[in-house]
Amino acid sequence: FSGTDLADGSCAHPTIPDRVSPLLPANHVTMTKGTGLVHTAPAHGMEDYSVASHHQLPTDCLVDESGYFTEAAGPELRNKNVLEEGNEAVIKMLQAAGSLLKEEKYVHSYPYDWRTKKPMIIRASKQWFVNTADVKAAAQDALKKVKVIPTSAVNSMLEMLDRRTFWCISRQRCWGVP
Numbered sequence: 338f339s340g341t342d343l344a345d346g347s348c349a350h351p352t353i354p355d356r357v358s359p360l361l362p363a364n365h366v367t368m369t370k371g372t373g374l375v376h377t378a379p380a381h382g383m384e385d386y387s388v389a390s391h392h393q394l395p396t397d398c399l400v401d402e403s404g405y406f407t408e409a410a411g412p413e414l415r416n417k418n419v420l421e422e423g424n425e426a427v428i429k430m431l432q433a434a435g436s437l438l439k440e441e442k443y444v445h446s447y448p449y450d451w452r453t454k455k456p457m458i459i460r461a462s463k464q465w466f467v468n469t470a471d472v473k474a475a476a477q478d479a480l481k482k483v484k485v486i487p488t489s490a491v492n493s494m495l496e497m498l499d500r501r502t503f504w505c506i507s508r509q510r511c512w513g514v515p
Contacts, residue, residue, distance in 0.1 A: 351436040353411060363388045380461035398461050419458060473498060
């Protein structure tokens, strides 16, 4: 059957009792990658976040800053590293629930940290977003005081700032941006 046969359906969450998960259509999943319907982890990737936002789903993040499951993931997973013993724990939970249809080794294309060469987990974090003309004007004024090389780039940067509708002021990376 095709993914459209499952549209607007729902299923029991495989590891969180009493939680119902909707089956959602998403353009970033194609027939070559599956049914076209996806499980969504809105706190762990832009495409999933977009799908969740479109369907007004919460963006719960069950992984902490160090890559360990939080208490919200449940007692069986809490404090387990997602990329290590957490994977095995999830597999055992799915087996115990009779929800595991197939298990196979798969090399996931995680993004890697350029400094440590270790896989990174994308996760949402709380940010300050503002949408004001004052911030835009201040940014444009500040840019006019910066010596930009080549100088021809200033106008395109000013135009980009003018088109920007949301601003995120963040200090998540104390070591700087690569």
